[in-house]
Amino acid sequence: MTEVEAKKPQESLQDRLSQVVELLHRHKLVEDLTHRQEGHHQDRVENLVHRQNLVELQRKLDELHPADIAHILEALPLDDRLTVWQLVKAERDGDILLEVSDAVRETLIADMEDHELLAAARDMDADELADLAPELPRDVVLELMESLDAQQRERVRSALSYDEDQVGALMDFEMVTIRDDVSLEVVLRYLRRLKELPGHTDKLFVVDYDGVLKGVLPIKRLLVNDPDRKVVDVMANDPVSFHPDEDAYEAAQAFERYDLVSAPVVDKGGKLIGRLTIDEMVDLIREESESEVLNMAGLREEEDIFASVWKSLRNRWSWLAINLITAFLASRVIGLFEGSIERLVALAALMPIVAGIGGNSGNQTITMIVRALALDQVSTGNTARLLRKELAVSLINGVVWGGVIGLVAYTLYDSWSLGVVMTAAMTLNLLLAALMGVLIPMTLIRLGKDPAMGASVMITAMTDSGGFFIFLGLATLFLL
Amino acid sequence: MTEVEAKKPQESLQDRLSQVVELLHRHKLVEDLTHRQEGHHQDRVENLVHRQNLVELQRKLDELHPADIAHILEALPLDDRLTVWQLVKAERDGDILLEVSDAVRETLIADMEDHELLAAARDMDADELADLAPELPRDVVLELMESLDAQQRERVRSALSYDEDQVGALMDFEMVTIRDDVSLEVVLRYLRRLKELPGHTDKLFVVDYDGVLKGVLPIKRLLVNDPDRKVVDVMANDPVSFHPDEDAYEAAQAFERYDLVSAPVVDKGGKLIGRLTIDEMVDLIREESESEVLNMAGLREEEDIFASVWKSLRNRWSWLAINLITAFLASRVIGLFEGSIERLVALAALMPIVAGIGGNSGNQTITMIVRALALDQVSTGNTARLLRKELAVSLINGVVWGGVIGLVAYTLYDSWSLGVVMTAAMTLNLLLAALMGVLIPMTLIRLGKDPAMGASVMITAMTDSGGFFIFLGLATLFLL
Structure with missing residues (x-):
């Protein structure tokens, strides 16, 4: 999805949560009063009297990073959560859906029309689609798959073929690949033509003509070495790499041990098929520790604290x-x-x-x-x-x-x-x-x-x- | 410390642990036999008969990444741990000490002479020294402090002045700073002159002449933009930044939410004083989850499983x-x-x-x-x-x-x-x-x-x- 720059937080997350809750309460108070006067139920968002409160709430939400909105949605009871969810601008739906916990995501998806879901998923990368697909209605998934080109469709299908605890389910496909026989100068010019680099690009992947991984070129080395030098002389030959059927948690531990930011995923023949990034690994480490706590106490799975x-x-x-x-x-x-x-x-x-x-x-x-x-x-x-x-x-x-x-x-x-x-x-x-x-x-x-x-x-x-x-x-x- | 490239793991961590344990057991078996024959105790490492086993073990250890050796040390009972520790090349002591858990570090430091500790700490950065200092003998710390230049000493002192759960205790000082009025071309040339960039450099810090943070230049933008453009036109103006007295765990949560790799730490006046990196944050997230599990079960703190x-x-x-x-x-x-x-x-x-x-x-x-x-x-x-x-x-x-x-x-x-x-x-x-x-x-x-x-x-x-x-x-x- 589009990358969003995180702004300097002027206030803590707790403060922001409190503000949203306060605006929500004010909104509900007005609503209650109106109902009592009018004596009959009216659709919440339609009601003119609330509009001002809602506008203020919406302005507040528009300022927030999708990850922060996700956090607020997780901390709200179902009815408040859906009120906020309806106020979030449609173009941000996708980003937020990818950020929220599985339990909360389910409640949000249940509240969305098929066409909203299609719109939210339209700009997603293959790995993000695969992440979301199991929770989407079947016909939405089918329609989404049809709208993809052959390569994207193949990627989604491949990501879906792995268990969620395998590396293959967590890898993305946003790799910048280069050849080893060019100079660093050529690489720098190539990058400039790309206009944008994928998030967490701390290394470029060096592949041969068959797509087999020969090494990685850390950006650090690209920047400090003489531009006339060849990639082959500067690259790291034997980087930490993973196979798609490896255990994802072991990969996360390797990220932690070796302080990695990204790492290539290769198939049995050594062909580069994707990459892992630290952000996914951090989520995994957190989830793994959480499920340990929950399992010890005899809770089957993560529970949305406002679950029914x-x-x-x-x-x-x-x-x-x-x-x-x-x-x-x-x-x-x-x-x-x-x-x-x-x-x-x-x-x-x-x-x-x-x-x-x-x-x-x-x-x-x-x-x-x-x-x-x-x-x-x-x-x-x-x-x-x-x-x-x-x-x-x-x-x-x-x-x-x-x-x-x-x-x-x-x-x-x-x-x-x-x-x-x-x-x-x-x-x-x-x-x-x-x-x-x-x-x-x-x-x-x-x-x-x-x-x-x-x-x-x-x-x-x-x-x-x-x-x-x-x-x-x-x-x-x-x-x- | 020197950065070590992580090599592609040909075998799992468990395999490597088993191999070391097997070599250790073989070593001890020979030792037992020798003792029985000779009828008196001899110093382990001196004994000629063991030398061959030890050489093999040492070769194995030399192949391993410091983080892997740290893991093996943590998984060994005290006597085996110290046998392995003595075989590790002296120049790697520092890296390994920084990787092991606090409980295990204590046992390793207790086994080292002052001059070994001084040697191990010699190449450390200020933040690493501060990390280690509380567990070192007092006179070693004093001697280390004396050997530092004024700026380094000041940094160690400042890092030590924060609680371990504050941002100030976790920040490092390896920042690349630039001015906003130069072109990207100049920045690229400047980086080349540096010969090496600090680990986890995904952005450069833009400061004014007083050292006040004005923005950050993500490496990604540096690479894709026209080299003739000025830093001021390309940089992000309002990045996520932290204060040294903020809660470190909240910073870690911000890293997780905003998918950060590094972030600036500024003082009250906005002056850049350090940076946080994702590797420290990952460790923190892991430790926090662990202490939750331990505390719930009524364990006061992390316990080395082979503690006395x-x-x-x-x-x-x-x-x-x-x-x-x-x-x-x-x-x-x-x-x-x-x-x-x-x-x-x-x-x-x-x-x-x-x-x-x-x-x-x-x-x-x-x-x-x-x-x-x-x-x-x-x-x-x-x-x-x-x-x-x-x-x-x-x-x-x-x-x-x-x-x-x-x-x-x-x-x-x-x-x-x-x-x-x-x-x-x-x-x-x-x-x-x-x-x-x-x-x-x-x-x-x-x-x-x-x-x-x-x-x-x-x-x-x-x-x-x-x-x-x-x-x-x-x-x-x-x-x-």
Whole structure:
């Protein structure tokens, strides 16, 4: 799409959001008053009385960068969001659609007519179209595809053929290619003829006549070297490059490690087919970290905070249902020991301490391990050592904090043996928490699953059932 | 430091890590055998028998990019890490120290002599020195400062004067500045004389004779415009710029939103004093997301996964201690109802279900809210609406899943009234979870605290104590 220069922000994003919200509220207040007087509902945007407020709001929106409007749309509840969306100038629709989160994009697209969608998508590049296509109505996509030339259509199709976590789905096609046998002077003249360079052009791609990548010419080198020198003498021969079927997140990590701004994507034969840029990679790094947080808490996916109640329910039900089963199992473990509890009711009051602290400690361990796995710091060679360390930490925590809580139990119920059982149960449950905190994510990754998936629910299930069983079991053996 | 070209990775990072680990193991195996035969300990590196293995390992390491070596160091336990560290060529020490995580850097610096540290830091830029200085021994820092010229020393001092979460601590000083009254041809010739451009130079900074920023000249425009044109006619007048005391994470978000590669930092008078680059911002985005995950789980800070047991304990104790208190409180809530449990022991088996599912649901809500707060999507204007939505989700979850579990309770204990109490308690506790899941992070942020801080521990504390109280209270009122 057209590139928009970001202007110096005179005010923070929060300020701008507040201003828009205030204008919206003023607009709604007038609306409410009018309705009450008129006694019947009128179409919002049509109503003359609001026009002035809307004009002011529109002026405010026109000043803002598409990314800022996207942010504001994400922070607004659905009805306000659509009011703002209708005020945004049609020619900016495309840019904004590309910036908003998937969840919010869905709500915006649902509010647009087919012809508006076609207009918004008209100026998009192939990679942007491919990005949007899965969420567009089928006939809009068909009409868009028909309007493209053969090369563009091929590119969209190719981008759509990759999974969204593959490099191929994220690459763009805005590459400036040059030959290696020309002088830098010729390259400089060629660039001048292009009138405009794609965003994030920090290097030019050097290809042979078959389109095979031979190297890259960093702009930095182009600028500091003698214009009479040949490209072949100045270019970097062996740049970091990616294949379209590589994992996109690994590419993002490579961008981060090697401080890249752009990088070529080549096919198996070494032919240049696209490029990756840092802006896409930054988005990916952010999304990956977010989905880690969400998955650990048992949320299936990114959730628009103003999503409908029904959507929120669907997002949360799968893990809540699993939690229901694990909680039921923990309850049955206690059920096994109902006789013991009847004889010593203090057990009922003390058992959640054992379970709860085990859960917290297990969550600490599993969070650490999931993070280390995400950063590729764990290999099969060091699992045993990691486990030993976590067990050692748990043992000490168990003895120290278990000792404290044992002392508390003694003070409360005046029974030394109850205190000792409490300490022993805490220690054993913390060891269980460490063991499971290491083994659950490791096992998930070996099964090819996301190690963060529901990590918190699973570890808590283990430490609950385990904690109840250990504590009540020990108590039954030694106290009754 | 010197810039290192990243080479095309022929093998994945995991492969390279495995190779190094294998070479290390082979090395240690030989060592063990030798020790057993000789019957006494010899210094590892001195031992002739190992030399061959070490040479191979060293060759492997020499091929790797400093960022890859940093990654391998992070993934190795302390003793292996130091073995590898000693094999790394001295001239690469500095680059690698700048790449590793803080926790690992500490272990590496502790292993270095003062003169090694001085050598490693010799070629660093002012911003890199400032980055490293807090972890270096005091006399090394003093000696380094003495070796700098006045301008460099001033820059290090200025960078050190900012908090690590301020823009001033992250900016570098490698700016190419130009005047606005010269032609692009002159700029091109000037750049050629520089021989080398700083990394991430996507724009040149246009300043007046007092050093006040007047605009930026994107390299893209420099390349496509007629060399006879003047800078003033081509430059962007009003670029995104930052102040050194701004919040660095907000700057990172601006980089992400506006797809920036570099941006100027100016003082209050508009004078150019440094620049920010995307590589630092990416690191920041990553760190911020990580600390969110860690804080939610009640881990104080980033933890080297092979940190000593003692360090791990310190990192985890503060929240475990808090958890101990909250668990004790929950236990006392149950203690209040010991009489009821004695009369109806089924309560003891059922109560953890109410508490557990409340905890899980509360964790889902609080995770959502903490994320939305981190993304600036929540403002005071929409709190009430968010709360309503979360309460509605909880109400439905409570009625549906509470109903299921009520039915289960009826089946198990053959008591309709117990089932109804169970459903009611689940619903109320889920409502409490939603309320607290929204209010806890909102309150923390209003108090100027990190909303993720121990979020998981706190919400679980609420839903445990609350769940026990609600369930046992209702049971006491209606069943006994």
